[in-house]
Amino acid sequence: MNHTVSTDTPPAWRQWWTIFTIFLRLGCTSFGGPIAHLGYFRQEFVEKRAWLTANKYADLVALCQFLPGPASSQVGIALGLSRAGIPGAVAAFLGFTLPSAILMALFGLFYARIGSAWGAAWLHGFKLVSVAVVAQALWGMGKNFSSGWLRSIITILSAITVLLLPAVIGQIVVIVVAAAVGMAFLAAPADPIEHEGSKNIPKRVATTALISFFVLLVALPICAKTMQLYPVTLFDDFYRTGALVFGGGHVVLPLLASQFVQSGWISEEAFLTGYGVTQAMPGPLFTFAAFVGAVSRQQPAGWLGAGIALCAIFLPAFLLVIGALPFWERLRHQQQLKNALMGINAAVVGLLLAAFYHPIWTSTIHQPSDFLVAASAFALLLSTKLPAWLVVLMTVIFSGFFMA
Structure with missing residues (x-):
């Protein structure tokens, strides 16, 4: 008996809709931060749907860890891109992020009203959670990226430099110097995983995306300084944050704090409260940008400010994934680049x-009870399997009822 394999493919719009609905479900249920997201993706697309092999999935993860930006969102974009081209990438991004x-x-939008209704103790609970969450990220990243005496020195000197120099200058200096030290003195291990490249992205499109990434990175600060318009400055600040962050969503905090809190565009209390609330949300931590854009004291704020912030902070991720995926096999074997990344990751810590x-610490820990609550939340995050959103709720409820 002859068996024929159907070559019929569903209409493009149906494929895009399928990708959107799958990622929408993941965006509503993926609690736990970037590492947990990568586990959910693997279970969904490797084990359940067999869209790609385990090796190819690991290779996509390696690419997104190599690039700056939100790693789990970039993996989602890369999965949609590999499945259905740029429309598939957009569908995956919207479903996971919205x-x-x-x-x-x-x-x-409702922060001022919610703050008055909850009272200071409830909002202080979110700030205490931010202490615990960043401490957990610092602990995990330190073990991975700051091991060895040289990388430990890079980490310590980077922290001192950022505290002493003006924020944006300090961050750029730290990243550039750390990359140079990594290229000169560090040796990254070889990676045996191989990648076939992306057939959905022509190299001309990929090259255009990479050029656009660097042009915007250079041109936006010049435009913002020349035009002195808040929407342009808002877009520039968030684009630069999305383009320079290595290490995931937790690292947006120092970049955004220097740009928005120190400039007076958002209060320190609102900033840290929003960051604490973000930990209780499913999906990518970079959606903290929507809160900052919405609550800003400058105009446009509200929905328009949130939209500008979101588009700007995620645009580098799109451009880099589209630009790098077809060239990844060649790029990933550049030993000097991998060595530079080791230095950059240590600087990110x-x-x-x-x-x-x-x-975070200086504005939140004022008395022994603050330290005890934050330390308890940190211990729960570090030593139990409780999801982050549950630890957030427990901490906030405790602060609201017992520390008022």
Whole structure:
């Protein structure tokens, strides 16, 4: 008996809709941060749907860890891109991002009213959670990225530099110097996983995306300084944050704090409260940008500010994934680049260490009870299997009822 394999393919719109609905479900249920997201993706697309092999999935993860930006969102974009081209990437991104983005924008819109209704103790609970969450990220990243005496020195000197120099200058200096030290003195291990490249992205499109990434990175600060318009400055600040963050969503804190809190565009209390609330949300941590854009004291704020912030912070991720995926096989074997990344990752831990001290610790831990609550939340995150959102709720409820 002859068996024929059907070559019929569903209409493109149906494929895009399928990708959107799958990622929408993941965006509503994926609690636990970037590492947990990668586990959910593996279970969904490797084990359940067999869209790609375990090796190819590991290779996509390696690419997104290599690039700056939100690693789990970039993996989602790469999965959609590999499945259905750029429309598939957009569908995956929207499905995974919209649930938490809408919730964070709504929280920003109603922040003043919610703050008065909850009272200071409830809001202080979110700030205490931010201490515990960043401490957990610092602990995990330090073990992975700051091992060895040289990388430990890079981390410590990076933290001191960022605390002493003006924020943006300090961050750029730290990243550039750390990359140079990594290229000169560090040796990254070889990676045996192989990748076939992406057939959905022509190399001309990929090259255009990479050029656009660097042009925007250079041109936006010039435009913002020349035009002195808040929407342009808002887009520039969030684009630069999305383009320079290595290490995931937790590292947006030092970059955004320097740009928005120190400039007076958002209060320190609102900033840290929103960051604490983000930990209780499913989906990518970068949707914290929606809260910052919505609650800003400048105009446009509200929905328009949230939309500008979200588009700007995620645009580098799109451009880099589209630009790098077809060239990844060649790029990933550049030993000097991998060595530079080792130095950059150690510096990122220093950025997070500096942010942990100021503004998080200095503005939140004022008395022994604050330290005890934050330390307890940190211990729960570190030593139990409780999801982050549950630890957030427990901490906030305890602060609201017992520390009022």
